[in-house]
Amino acid sequence: MPTAAEWEVLALSLKVALWALAVSLPAAIAVAYVLARHRFPGVTLFDAVVHLPLVLPPVVVGFALLVLFGRNGPVGRLLEPLGIVFAFRWTGAALAASIMGFPLLVRAIRLAIESLDPRLERAARTLGAGPWRVFFTVTLPLAVPGIVTGALLGFARCLGEFGATITFVSNIPGETQTLPLAIYTATQVPGGDAQALRLAIFSVAISLAALALSEWLVRRSRRASLHA
Amino acid sequence: MLDVDIRLSRGRFGLEASFAADAPIVALFGRSGSGKSTVVDAIAGLVRPATGRIVVAGRTLFDTARGINLPPEQRRVGYVFQDGLLFPHLTVRANLAYGARLSVPGEPVVDRARVIALLGLEDLLERRPATLSGGERQRVAIGRALLASPRVLLMDEPLASLDGPRKAEILSYVELLRDEWRLPIVYVSHAIEEVTRLADHLVLLAGGKVAAQGPMSEIMRRRDLAPLTGRFEAGSVIEARVIAQDEAFGLATLAFDGGRLVVPNVDALPGEPIRVRIRARDVALATQPPARASFQNVLAGTVRSIGAEFGALVEVEVAVGGITVVARVTRKAVADLGLEPGRAAYALVKAVSIDRHAVGYA
Amino acid sequence: MSDISASLALALRLVAGGDAGLWKIVLLSLEVSLAAALIACAFGLPLGGLVAACRFPGRRSTIVLLNAMLGLPSVVVGLVVYLMLSRAGPLGELGILFTPAAIVIAQSILVLPVVAALARQFVEDAWDEYREQLTSLGVSPARSVPTLLWDLRYSLLTVALLGFGRAASEVGAVMIVGGNIDGVTRVMSTAIALETSKGDLPLALGLGVVLISVVLALNAAAYALREWSARRHG
Numbered sequence: 136m137p138t139a140a141e142w143e144v145l146a147l148s149l150k151v152a153l154w155a156l157a158v159s160l161p162a163a164i165a166v167a168y169v170l171a172r173h174r175f176p177g178v179t180l181f182d183a184v185v186h187l188p189l190v191l192p193p194v195v196v197g198f199a200l201l202v203l204f205g206r207n208g209p210v211g212r213l214l215e216p217l218g219i220v221f222a223f224r225w226t227g228a229a230l231a232a233s234i235m236g237f238p239l240l241v242r243a244i245r246l247a248i249e250s251l252d253p254r255l256e257r258a259a260r261t262l263g264a265g266p267w268r269v270f271f272t273v274t275l276p277l278a279v280p281g282i283v284t285g286a287l288l289g290f291a292r293c294l295g296e297f298g299a300t301i302t303f304v305s306n307i308p309g310e311t312q313t314l315p316l317a318i319y320t321a322t323q324v325p326g327g328d329a330q331a332l333r334l335a336i337f338s339v340a341i342s343l344a345a346l347a348l349s350e351w352l353v354r355r356s357r358r359a360s361l362h363a
Numbered sequence: 364m365l366d367v368d369i370r371l372s373r374g375r376f377g378l379e380a381s382f383a384a385d386a387p388i389v390a391l392f393g394r395s396g397s398g399k400s401t402v403v404d405a406i407a408g409l410v411r412p413a414t415g416r417i418v419v420a421g422r423t424l425f426d427t428a429r430g431i432n433l434p435p436e437q438r439r440v441g442y443v444f445q446d447g448l449l450f451p452h453l454t455v456r457a458n459l460a461y462g463a464r465l466s467v468p469g470e471p472v473v474d475r476a477r478v479i480a481l482l483g484l485e486d487l488l489e490r491r492p493a494t495l496s497g498g499e500r501q502r503v504a505i506g507r508a509l510l511a512s513p514r515v516l517l518m519d520e521p522l523a524s525l526d527g528p529r530k531a532e533i534l535s536y537v538e539l540l541r542d543e544w545r546l547p548i549v550y551v552s553h554a555i556e557e558v559t560r561l562a563d564h565l566v567l568l569a570g571g572k573v574a575a576q577g578p579m580s581e582i583m584r585r586r587d588l589a590p591l592t593g594r595f596e597a598g599s600v601i602e603a604r605v606i607a608q609d610e611a612f613g614l615a616t617l618a619f620d621g622g623r624l625v626v627p628n629v630d631a632l633p634g635e636p637i638r639v640r641i642r643a644r645d646v647a648l649a650t651q652p653p654a655r656a657s658f659q660n661v662l663a664g665t666v667r668s669i670g671a672e673f674g675a676l677v678e679v680e681v682a683v684g685g686i687t688v689v690a691r692v693t694r695k696a697v698a699d700l701g702l703e704p705g706r707a708a709y710a711l712v713k714a715v716s717i718d719r720h721a722v723g724y725a
Numbered sequence: 726m727s728d729i730s731a732s733l734a735l736a737l738r739l740v741a742g743g744d745a746g747l748w749k750i751v752l753l754s755l756e757v758s759l760a761a762a763l764i765a766c767a768f769g770l771p772l773g774g775l776v777a778a779c780r781f782p783g784r785r786s787t788i789v790l791l792n793a794m795l796g797l798p799s800v801v802v803g804l805v806v807y808l809m810l811s812r813a814g815p816l817g818e819l820g821i822l823f824t825p826a827a828i829v830i831a832q833s834i835l836v837l838p839v840v841a842a843l844a845r846q847f848v849e850d851a852w853d854e855y856r857e858q859l860t861s862l863g864v865s866p867a868r869s870v871p872t873l874l875w876d877l878r879y880s881l882l883t884v885a886l887l888g889f890g891r892a893a894s895e896v897g898a899v900m901i902v903g904g905n906i907d908g909v910t911r912v913m914s915t916a917i918a919l920e921t922s923k924g925d926l927p928l929a930l931g932l933g934v935v936l937i938s939v940v941l942a943l944n945a946a947a948y949a950l951r952e953w954s955a956r957r958h959g
Binding site: 190191192193194195197198201202288291294295296297298301302305306314315318319322328331332335338339342343345346 | 729792793796797798799800801803804805807808811813890893894895896897900901913914917918921922929930933936937940941944
């Protein structure tokens with residue numbers, strides 16, 4: 136069972152991951168829908184940009200975030216008077232995690248939307264529903280299984296995020312020391328191996344739980360569609 | 364009430380369709396790939412022609428000259444798709460309610476109870492589309508389209524994914540719609556039996572162009588169109604009325620403008636109008652009525668023309684009273700019998716060949 | 726922004742000027758990642774192919790294991806390798822903790838499931854296409870795998886390139902098993918993390934520029950290879 140200090144790390148990690156997910160999910164749904172259903176000049180470029188965090192080394196992403204959102208960065212300076220600070224705070228960790236997990240979300244949701252029969256959306260239009268109504272009453276409900284799977288995968292990725300986090304907001308216990316950072320820190324301390332192992336076990340347990348849940352949901356939706 | 368004049372191209376496929384009709388059921392007929400579904404999609408607003416005009420029931424839906432292009436949700440068209448396309452995550456009740464509009468003063472709103480009763484949907488309301496049979500699904504699809512209070516009903520091969528008995532069932536529902544609902548219907552199909560049974564006005568499409576259009580019986584009779592309507596399906600369509608039923612032998616006697624027809628197993632009451640399709644290959648010719656033969660239908664008439672030759676076969680048009688019957692016989696027979704325009708002849712039609720697929724309730 | 730552009734100018738001078746410290750780090754990264762990619766491919770490509778084409782006992786567990794490995798946080802993998810190689814661990818005798826060898830091991834373990842998953846995807850598609858021909862020629866699924874892998878060699882080369890990029894990008898596991906020791910186990914990714922936290926931007930920037938260039942070049946090469954082989958083989 137986790138000690139008080141370990142609970143602090145776990146709670147922080149979960150807070151960071153859940154916030155990262157909550158913020159990136161609506162954006163990911165919108166982006167996935169555009170990529171799945173629309174053809175416009177520059178769509179391939181847009182797709183490539185969305186996938187950039189998947190391709191780039193995490194430290195590079197963290198560094199870019201530091202340059203842009205750090206205290207002296209252009210965006211950071213804009214947001215500071217509004218009270219939104221990312222540098223060296225858990226919000227920065229959440230931002231790093233959400234960007235690293237974004238491509239995974241978009242991929243899973245896009246797959247879900249593309250597997251829908253587009254003619255269903257056309258049928259809804261002929262019945263008098265405008266594009267927004269079609270999206271919320273037909274596309275979204277039918278894509279929910281894929282969205283949930285994507286969210287779980289993204290959540291697992293956010294929990295495991297290391298490189299971008301440590302580069303952007305460094306390793307501040309209680310503020311930015313998420314589970315992976317805590318594991319690393321424990322190995323740097325003499326005699327901390329056991330501690331690291333304990334933390335690792337918690338991390339693995341949560342990841343596996345999320346993965347198992349997404350597998351179960353996929354299987355359940357497959358069984359449901361077989362009955363269709 | 365339907366005025367379509369559009370041009371569009373998609374890749375290598377070019378569509379140029381221009382037709383106008385004012386009939387309860389307008390059928391768009393042609394082979395797969397002839398462009399008929401594209402025309403209907405254009406009417407619904409799901410496809411945008413490059414240039415043209417679409418006017419339905421006096422309302423302009425699309426006109427490039429005036430810059431009008433109503434989005435699908437404003438066009439008030441009901442669309443019944445080939446496989447129903449019911450929303451899988453909603454119950455039948457929710458599917459039916461999807462298109463229901465808030466009542467607008469001046470616009471008649473469709474009576475929900477009436478639609479449900481007409482299509483027999485009461486027992487299906489709480490079911491999910493996945494648990495319905497093909498025929499049930501199509502009925503719900505029709506109901507859903509009707510409940511959106513459309514001004515015109517578009518049906519794109521609604522029977523294509525159904526089996527025989529189911530086809531007949533839905534066909535009769537469509538006939539019911541035409542009679543009870545007074546809603547203009549645009550019916551797309553590549554199956555000639557459906558079209559001859561339902562259509563009043565026929566638009567023949569081939570290779571993205573309108574090959575012919577006009578009243579159904581006229582189009583069906585034209586020999587030059589036989590390759591498009593289907594060679595072996597060339598024939599005549601006769602509008603008749605039931606005048607008597609022979610219970611003992613299960614035969615009905617129909618009267619048409621030119622004589623009588625005896626038809627087996629027609630379940631109709633005296634006085635009912637009936638449309639009968641007679642395939643050219645089922646008609647034999649004679650220069651005198653046969654003495655003792657099984658033909659129930661011996662129609663006296665005059666040879667009108669001898670035309671299109673298909674190898675050993677030839678098609679002969681015989682005027683019987685006010686209608687024309689087409690017969691496909693061998694050239695040898697024509698030579699042996701000395702048939703030529705103006706010659707008196709008898710068209711012999713086996714009652715058997717007029718099966719239930721050939722009979723439609725007009 | 727001004728200090729950023731100043732640092733950038735400095736960074737580019739380090740890169741172009743062949744700064745010994747910077748290029749030593751780059752060279753080590755490339756060596757280590759190349760070794761890891763080769764090992765991962767040596768095991769991962771056949772594994773992916775077998776999983777795609779054959780039904781063998783334990784196939785399902787292999788798939789589950791590979792998926793789980795893909796989803797695990799990289800620091801956990803790093804920790805496991807660390808514990809194995811540490812003096813108290815089973816392989817402690819080898820004394821390779823905090824050496825490049827440890828980094829190679831950790832990176833190989835991380836890249837292997839990625840390579841296997843991609844190989845599986847490619848082989849599955851090819852298998853669907855060629856299954857009839859191969860079985861009619863009397864070739865068993867197991868024996869088909871080498872043939873399929875050879876046929877797909879260009880696609881698999883792209884997998885190797887992507888694996889290399891993934892290995893070079895890894896930082897968490899490498900920090901744990903390598904220790905980021907100057908001149909011994911400091912690779913591009915860990916150096917960037919360190920220099921950024923120290924506030925020494927020019928070196929971090931310079932390394933970042935090189936790392937991005939390497940990764941983008943790998944992806945571009947993989948893309949070009951795919952296009953070229955598609956055009957040649959249809």
